[in-house]
Amino acid sequence: xxxxxxxxxxxxxxxxxxxxxxxxxxxxxxxxxxxxxxxxxxxxxxxxxxxxxxxxxxxxxxxxxxxxxxxxxxxxxxxxxxxxxxxxxxxxxxxxxxxxxxxxxxxxxxxxxxxxxxxxxxxxxxxxxxxxxxxxxxxxxxxxxxxxxxxxxxxxxxxxxxxxxxxxxxxxxxxxxxxxxxxxxxxxxxxxxxxxxxxxxxxxxxxxxxxxxxxxxxxxxxxxxxxxxxxxxxxxxxxxxxxxxxxxxxxxxxxxxxxxxxxxxxxxxxxxxxxxxxxxxxxxxxxxxxxxxxxxxxxxxxxxxxxxxxxxxxxxxxxxxxxxxxxxxxxxxxxxxxxxxxxxxxxxxxxxxxxxxxxxxxxxxxxxxxxxxxxxxxxxxxxxxxxxxxxxxxxxxxxxxxxxxxxxxxxxxxxxxxxxxxxxxxxxxxxxxxx
Amino acid sequence: xxxxxxxxxxxxxxxxxxxxxxxxxxxxxxxxxxxxxxxxxxxxxxxxxxxxxxxxxxxxxxxxxxxxxxxxxxxxxxxxxxxxxxxxxxxxxxxxxxxxxxxxxxxxxxxxxxxxxxxxxxxxxxxxxxxxxxxxxxxxxxxxxxxxxxxxxxxxxxxxxxxxxxxxxxxxxxxxxxxxxxxxxxxxxxxxxxxxxxxxxxxxxxxxxxxxxxxxxxxxxxxxxxxxxxxxxxxxxxxxxxx
Numbered sequence: 001x002x003x004x005x006x007x008x009x010x011x012x013x014x015x016x017x018x019x020x021x022x023x024x025x026x027x028x029x030x031x032x033x034x035x036x037x038x039x040x041x042x043x044x045x046x047x048x049x050x051x052x053x054x055x056x057x058x059x060x061x062x063x064x065x066x067x068x069x070x071x072x073x074x075x076x077x078x079x080x081x082x083x084x085x086x087x088x089x090x091x092x093x094x095x096x097x098x099x100x101x102x103x104x105x106x107x108x109x110x111x112x113x114x115x116x117x118x119x120x121x122x123x124x125x126x127x128x129x130x131x132x133x134x135x136x137x138x139x140x141x142x143x144x145x146x147x148x149x150x151x152x153x154x155x156x157x158x159x160x161x162x163x164x165x166x167x168x169x170x171x172x173x174x175x176x177x178x179x180x181x182x183x184x185x186x187x188x189x190x191x192x193x194x195x196x197x198x199x200x201x202x203x204x205x206x207x208x209x210x211x212x213x214x215x216x217x218x219x220x221x222x223x224x225x226x227x228x229x230x231x232x233x234x235x236x237x238x239x240x241x242x243x244x245x246x247x248x249x250x251x252x253x254x255x256x257x258x259x260x261x262x263x264x265x266x267x268x269x270x271x272x273x274x275x276x277x278x279x280x281x282x283x284x285x286x287x288x289x290x291x292x293x294x295x296x297x298x299x300x301x302x303x304x305x306x307x308x309x310x311x312x313x314x315x316x317x318x319x320x321x322x323x324x325x326x327x328x329x330x331x332x333x334x335x336x337x338x339x340x341x342x343x344x345x346x347x348x349x350x351x352x353x354x355x356x357x358x359x360x361x362x363x364x365x366x367x368x369x370x371x372x373x374x375x376x377x378x379x380x381x382x383x384x385x386x387x388x389x390x391x392x393x394x395x396x397x398x399x400x401x402x403x404x405x406x407x408x409x410x411x412x413x414x415x416x417x418x419x420x421x422x423x424x425x426x427x428x429x430x431x432x433x434x435x
Numbered sequence: 436x437x438x439x440x441x442x443x444x445x446x447x448x449x450x451x452x453x454x455x456x457x458x459x460x461x462x463x464x465x466x467x468x469x470x471x472x473x474x475x476x477x478x479x480x481x482x483x484x485x486x487x488x489x490x491x492x493x494x495x496x497x498x499x500x501x502x503x504x505x506x507x508x509x510x511x512x513x514x515x516x517x518x519x520x521x522x523x524x525x526x527x528x529x530x531x532x533x534x535x536x537x538x539x540x541x542x543x544x545x546x547x548x549x550x551x552x553x554x555x556x557x558x559x560x561x562x563x564x565x566x567x568x569x570x571x572x573x574x575x576x577x578x579x580x581x582x583x584x585x586x587x588x589x590x591x592x593x594x595x596x597x598x599x600x601x602x603x604x605x606x607x608x609x610x611x612x613x614x615x616x617x618x619x620x621x622x623x624x625x626x627x628x629x630x631x632x633x634x635x636x637x638x639x640x641x642x643x644x645x646x647x648x649x650x651x652x653x654x655x656x657x658x659x660x661x662x663x664x665x666x667x668x669x670x671x672x673x674x675x676x677x678x
Contacts (some may be wrong), residue, residue, distance in 0.1 A: 004544060011532045342528045345489060346589070347517020347545035349510045429484040 001352075005359035012360055016332060020364065023328045027368025027415075030321030031408045032375025037307070037314040039380055039400050043393045045303045048192035052132055053293035055094075057254050057262065059087065060289040061273050063246070063282050065233050075287045076230055076248040077199075077300075081219075081241065083276075084250035088124060092268050093254035094261065095130040098215055099123035100250055101198055102225040106211070107175035108163050118159065118210035120176075121198075122218035122225070128154070128185075130255045131192070136160070138170035138185035141214055145184075149217045153181040159210035160186045176211065179221055187212075193393060194302045196293055197251060200228045225249070266290045304390065322415045325364070329419035333357055337426045344428035357420030358413055365412020369405045376404060436597055436628045437463040437486060442495035444481050444651070455481040456492070457651040463630055465596070468623040470642035471632045471653075478651040479632045480601065486630060487599045488516045500596055517545050521590030521627075523619075525602035527582040529574040529589070535561065536570040539589040546593070560592040561585075564618065580611030587618060598622065600631040604638060616641060 013020040047053050062075035063083060079087070084098040104120045127133070128140035137160075141152045153174055160169050169183045191208045213223070219241075231240055231247035240247045256262045269288040276282040291299060333340075340353055348356075376396065383394040396404075444456040455478045463469050473479045484490040485497065488504060497504050500519055504512065521542075522528075529538050536557055543553040561567045564584040574582050583603060590598055600619065604612035616638060623629050631642065639645050647654045 001544065001547075008532075015532055338528065339530050342530060343541060343545075344513070345487065345516070345522050345528075346542040347513055347593075349513035351510065352513075352545060427490075429480075429489040 001355070002359060005356045006363060008356065009360040009363040012332075012336075013363075019328060019332055023325050023332075023364050024367045024371060026321045026324045026328070027365055027408060027412055028371035028375055030318035030411065031369055031372025031404060032379055033314040034318045034407065035372060035376035035396070035400065035404050036379030036383065037311040038403070039376065039396050040307050040383055040390070040394050041303070041311045042400055043193060043395070044307055044390055046193055047294075048194060048196050048297075049131060049293060052130075055255055055257050056130065056293050057093075057256055057265070057290045058293075058296050059252055059254060059265070059269055060291075061269055061282075062284045062287040063248070063276065064284060065246070066283040067232070069284050071285075073287075075289060078228065078230070078248040079250045079252050080248050081243055081245065081250055083272075084252050085243070086272070087252060087254075092265055094257050095126040095255035096253065097124045097127035097130055098250050098252050099127060099197065100215070100225050101209070101227050102218065102223055104176045104211060104213075104223060106159075106163070109173065109175075110163070113163070119207055120211040120213060120218075120223075121209040122213050122215045122223065124215045126255070127212075127253070130253065131197070133190050134188035136186045136188045137168045138183070141184055146214050146216050149220045150214060151179060151181045151217060152184040152214065154185040154187060154212040155183060156187050156208060156210045157189050174211075176213070177221070177223060181213070194297065196297055196302065197253060198227070199300050199302060262290065318411065322411055325412065325415040326418055329357075329361055329364075329416055330422060333419045333423040334426070336423070340423055340426045341428035344426075350424040353424040353426075354420045357423045358416050361412045361416025361420065362409055365408045365410075365415075366405065368412060369408025372408055373401070373404050436465045436467070436500055437461070437630065438496075438498040439486075440496045442485065442497055443493045444478070444485060444490070445493045455651055456485070458495070459648075459651065459653050461646060461653050463597075463628060465628050466623070466626055468620070468629045468643045469631070469646055470639035470644070471630060471646045471648060472634070472636070472639045473648035475634075477648045479648050481651075482648060482653075483599055483601050483630070483632050486597075487520050487522060488512045513545075517542055517593070519596045521593055521595035521598045523583070523586055523590055523598065523600040523603045525605040527574070527579070527586045527606070529582055529585055531574050534571050534573050535566060535577075535585045535588070538574070538585060539592045542589065542593045556592045556594070557588075560588040563591060564588045578611070579607050580614055583607060583611070583615050584618065587615070587622070591622065596628060598627050598629045600629060602633055603631060604633075604635070612638075
């Protein structure tokens with residue numbers, strides 16, 4: 001019967017072309033605006049590491065001097081090199097990685113490719129397993145490679161394409177800055193969104209790294225680093241990145257697979273902080289934080305505020321469009337009072353009339369969804385032309401495509417409920433006689 | 436077939452109470468052709484609407500083909516209307532967007548009938564009213580008489596036990612009206628029970644029995660006591676016999 005109602009809906013569209021076109025347009029405009037902003041919101045607010053975000057934590061402690069201390073203030077976002085390396089050495093989490101970003105020059109072996117600069121990440125071995133980074137070729141380096149300050153590199157798929165034409169480059173030599181590294185692994189496409197582990201790079205929406213090098217190796221080679229660096233007091237060695245420098249610049253992530261482990265790790269951080277204060281290194285009261293990925297993203301407001309506002313505005317616009325559609329559907333259905341009366345006389349129950357009207361509303365919604373999808377694609381194209389950090393990410397994926405049609409269908413069915421309800425209440429006897 | 440006892444219908448608004456039917460008693464036997472007459476506003480159409488389960492009544496009892504319809508809900512009334520009653524309206528009430536075949540198919544679809552059975556019945560009904568060649572035509576492409584015959588075909592396709600006709604010739608010229616009336620008489624001769632509301636005394640005179648409604652009350656008058664031949668009540672015999 002639903003297929004029959006669908007066919008009747010198409011017949012009805014042909015009869016009321018202008019009215020139908022207005023309804024389709026109203027829904028399409030609402031859906032187009034809504035899906036444009038929802039897609040941007042979806043891209044920017046998604047889970048960067050589905051299934052893992054809840055077990056990854058970012059530890060913070062306050063090693064700063066007493067000067068300027070305000071009780072209850074947020075501890076620094078990053079760790080000092082001393083603290084990061086101590087935590088890394090003591091391995092109290094299931095996995096842990098200290099890391100920082102930088103830019104390196106690559107000298108390709110291919111004569112036709114000139115040397116170029118590429119964003120790099122200096123990290124300890126656990127990052128790959130902890131962040132579930134997929135490999136196309138080879139593997140990550142090991143903790144032993146970290147210890148040995150091995151000259152090994154993992155490169156991105158894009159970099160492998162650029163340097164080695166996409167071939168299996170494991171074992172090939174790569175000249176980074178002025179040192180030869182052996183390619184040990186090639187990643188598959190991997191781009192967590194937002195780039196939660198490096199919130200200082202373009203507001204958390206920076207380009208993915210092309211090269212990953214062992215943290216210890218990069219320190220050893222004094223490779224150039226980039227990103228935030230906060231210092232206090234006087235640097236005893238004159239080098240802000242030295243082992244004892246009072247500067248925070250290391251990003252640190254730890255994997256804790258259960259709430260008990262999280263509680264224990266938090267206690268460990270507090271104990272460590274107490275210990276450092278007793279040793280005279282820390283001056284402030286113990287102030288440690290341990291946020292998981294979602295809490296971390298929320299705390300740092302990685303989702304731009306204007307995106308949220310735009311999404312609510314678009315939802316409001318969709319509601320206005322739906323109210324218009326309700327009015328148009330009401331006019332359309334009630335104008336067909338005679339047909340409804342005839343159908344009732346011929347045996348249609350009120351429920352059947354309701355169903356027929358809802359199918360018609362849903363069909364309008366599907367047509368509106370198709371047009372709305374085109375408008376959303378146009379809207380996303382417009383977003384990509386904006387000078388925002390996240391602009392290039394504004395693309396419709398499969399799930400949003402499905403959502404477009406689901407939203408259009410649900411919205412139109414909702415818009416159809418009242419008109420369909422009114423239509424089924426049409427008294428058949430009155431309609432039949434009034435003709 | 437149709438038994439109404441002490442049926443009343445009161446329309447109430449905030450200001451006024453209108454008694455459309457007052458203690459109406461009426462029995463129509465299977466195979467009868469009854470004409471319901473009366474002045475405008477006497478309650479004829481209200482009676483027909485209640486008989487066709489298009490309206491509820493205020494009090495009294497109504498049994499249709501032995502079934503008490505007083506306590507039925509909308510779904511049950513719709514099903515009963517669909518299975519046992521056929522309607523013929525003054526203004527034909529064909530659905531303008533559907534061709535004749537599709538119009539005739541409407542009640543059968545609500546019955547959940549398989550497509551092959553629907554087609555068989557519709558082909559047969561259109562043949563009975565002489566519109567087989569017009570199955571794919573739309574109502575607007577037909578004359579008034581043809582539209583009314585199409586409406587009759589739609590009613591016949593459901594093989595209803597009771598055919599309710601509301602001024603079936605009211606919108607037709609005399610020649611077309613005669614044709615439609617002859618068709619109704621033939622349908623009745625083949626076994627269907629017909630209740631026809633009409634203003635036209637000539638039309639009413641051709642029914643077997645006249646029921647006169649005045650002020651919502653019925654008075655009965657037998658016009659012709661002869662009922663149809665029992666053999667023609669049989670559905671198979673009815674289907675075989677051309678109109």
